[in-house]
Each structure stands twice: as C-alpha cells, then as structure tokens.
Amino acid sequence: MTVTAEPETQVDAAPIAAAPAADAILKVSNIESYYGPIMAIRGVSLEVPRGSIVTVLGANGAGKTTILKTISGVLDPLKGTVEFDGKPIQRLDPDRIVRLGLGHVPEGREVFPFLTVRDNLMMGAYLRTDTAGIEADLERIYGYFPRLKERISQPAGHLSGGEQQMLAISRALMNRPKLLLLDEPSLGLSPLLVKEIFAIIARVNAEEGVSMLLVEQNARMALETAHHGYVLEVGRIVMADTCARLRESKDIQEFYLGARDHGERGERRWKRKKTWR
Numbered sequence: 088m089t090v091t092a093e094p095e096t097q098v099d100a101a102p103i104a105a106a107p108a109a110d111a112i113l114k115v116s117n118i119e120s121y122y123g124p125i126m127a128i129r130g131v132s133l134e135v136p137r138g139s140i141v142t143v144l145g146a147n148g149a150g151k152t153t154i155l156k157t158i159s160g161v162l163d164p165l166k167g168t169v170e171f172d173g174k175p176i177q178r179l180d181p182d183r184i185v186r187l188g189l190g191h192v193p194e195g196r197e198v199f200p201f202l203t204v205r206d207n208l209m210m211g212a213y214l215r216t217d218t219a220g221i222e223a224d225l226e227r228i229y230g231y232f233p234r235l236k237e238r239i240s241q242p243a244g245h246l247s248g249g250e251q252q253m254l255a256i257s258r259a260l261m262n263r264p265k266l267l268l269l270d271e272p273s274l275g276l277s278p279l280l281v282k283e284i285f286a287i288i289a290r291v292n293a294e295e296g297v298s299m300l301l302v303e304q305n306a307r308m309a310l311e312t313a314h315h316g317y318v319l320e321v322g323r324i325v326m327a328d329t330c331a332r333l334r335e336s337k338d339i340q341e342f343y344l345g346a347r348d349h350g351e352r353g354e355r356r357w358k359r360k361k362t363w364r
C-alpha cells in the first residue's frame with residue numbers, strides 16, 4: 088500500500104466539494120488526527136447535507152474509523168474543525184456530542200453481550216425520560232427489524248453478527264439522532280444480510296429524515312445506498328462526487344467495484360492502484 092508523498096500544498100486545497108454547501112448538518116474542515124506520533128488523518132474535509140446519506144469509501148487502514156472517531160469525540164483532532172448542526176463540536180466529550188443528537192454505530196458493533204436485546208435498546212435511550220415515546224420508538228424499530236422483536240429477551244451475545252449489527256443501529260436510533268455515523272455495517276456479513284441492512288438504512292433515512300455518514304469498504308453497496316461519496320486513501324480524500332457519478336467513474340469501477348475479476352477486494356487490487364491526484 089504505497090502512495091507517493093504529495094507536497095503539502097496540493098492536499099485537499101479545494102475540498103473537492105461533493106455536496107452542496109447549502110444546509111450541511113455536518114461540516115468537517117481540514118481535520119488532522121494522530122495516534123501518538125502517527126498521523127492517521129491528513130487534512131480531511133467533508134460535508135453531509137441535511138437529510139442525505141454520505142459515504143466515505145476506503146480500503147482497510149485508510150482512516151475511515153479514525154474520521155468517525157474524530158467526529159464523535161472519541162479522538163480529538165490536532166487541527167481542523169467539526170461543525171455539527173451549526174455548532175463547533177471538536178474537542179467536546181463524546182457524551183456531550185451524543186446529547187446534541189449525533190449517534191455513532193462503531194466498527195464491530197459493540198453491543199452489550201450479557202444484556203438482553205431490549206436492555207441494549209434501552210441503553211440507547213438512556214438520555215430520555217419520555218416513557219411513552221420510548222415505547223413507541225421500540226415498536227417503530229421492531230417494524231424495521233422484526234428479527235429483533237423475536238429475540239427481545241435473549242442476551243445480545245447470542246445473536247448472529249447480522250442481528251448484532253441491526254441491534255447496534257437500533258440502539259443508536261433509540262436516542263433519536265439527527266445524524267448517524269455508521270462504521271462498516273457490512274463487515275463480516277453475508278451478501279444477503281448486507282443487502283437487507285442497507286435497505287433498512289435507506290428506509291430510515293427516507294422515512295425519518297435521519298442524515299447518515301456511512302464509511303465502507305463495500306463500495307458497491309455504499310454507492311447504491313448513499314447520495315454523495317468521498318474516496319479516502321491513506322488519510323486523504325482523493326475523490327468526491329455524487330454516488331451516481333462515482334459509479335460511472337472508471338477509477339472507481341476498476342479499483343473499488345472490480346473485486347470479482349481480481350479475487351477478494353483488498354490487497355491484490357490495492358497494490359495495482361494508482362492515485363487520482
């Protein structure tokens with residue numbers, strides 16, 4: 088995974104504007120995030136227009152999770168700003184950020200394995216006191232994910248990977264977020280389940296107006312589901328456009344959608360890749 092270093096001046100100079108700037112629920116400007124001395128995010132800018140689904144595509148290690156952690160306050164950026172619903176939130180505690188209506192479904196789901204499905208969902212509603220509203224939302228969520236209703240009293244640890252992903256998304260929805268960050272919901276799931284989960288993500292967006300920032304290695308599903316997309320390579324955004332146009336792009340087809348012709352997505356294709364800059 089070698090990419091030649093670019094002179095700093097060239098990086099994201101005009102933050103390749105995929106999304107119209109009009110009414111952005113999330114505006115990330117030039118963030119840099121580190122793990123100790125390692126710079127994982129190198130000046131990333133992106134926007135999520137209110138009510139839309141935006142995806143960030145990138146291979147393993149590109150920095151997708153780091154971007155989401157920086158937005159949700161798990162990690163503080165060394166530079167740059169994160170504006171959510173018109174307010175700067177960089178360097179606020181994750182807890183404060185959740186309260187503002189920003190939900191984060193982490194990579195690997197992280198449900199509470201020893202709690203029941205219902206108790207996991209109630210954990211998502213811990214900031215709320217409107218009992219009737221909570222019950223109504225539980226019913227709404229069972230409408231999207233009937234499998235969860237069937238397993239309501241089971242410990243979450245007994246659920247399949249797909250069901251745990253459904254639970255993790257549902258738990259975040261229980262706080263009625265304005266924006267949901269989704270970290271690779273397709274990871275480790277069968278193609279059929281991935282399809283099912285992405286269909287529900289699209290429904291929740293369309294029916295409830297929840298904005299979404301979806302990071303994925305599964306470019307095919309992400310580009311079918313999202314409205315706008317960014318491509319992340321080694322901590323930098325290298326491409327941005329509507330998903331319709333990205334699907335037509337030769338580079339995207341070759342390096343992100345051509346997995347079947349070249350074995351599994353990942354290493355082999357990745358070594359052949361070029362950069363777009």
Ligand SMILES: Nc1ncnc2c1ncn2[C@@H]1O[C@H](COP(=O)(O)OP(=O)(O)O)[C@@H](O)[C@H]1O
Pocket residue numbers: 122125127145146147148149150151152153154
């Ligand atoms: N806790 C950590 N400590 C040190 N380096 C990390 C840590 N987490 C991630 N990294 C590094 O940061 C880069 C981006 O990682 P990550 O955001 O997890 O990528 P992605 O989610 O796209 O797979 C990678 O090079 C990874 O090795």
Ligand SMILES: [Mg+2]
Pocket residue numbers: 151152153194270271
């Ligand atoms: Mg990740």
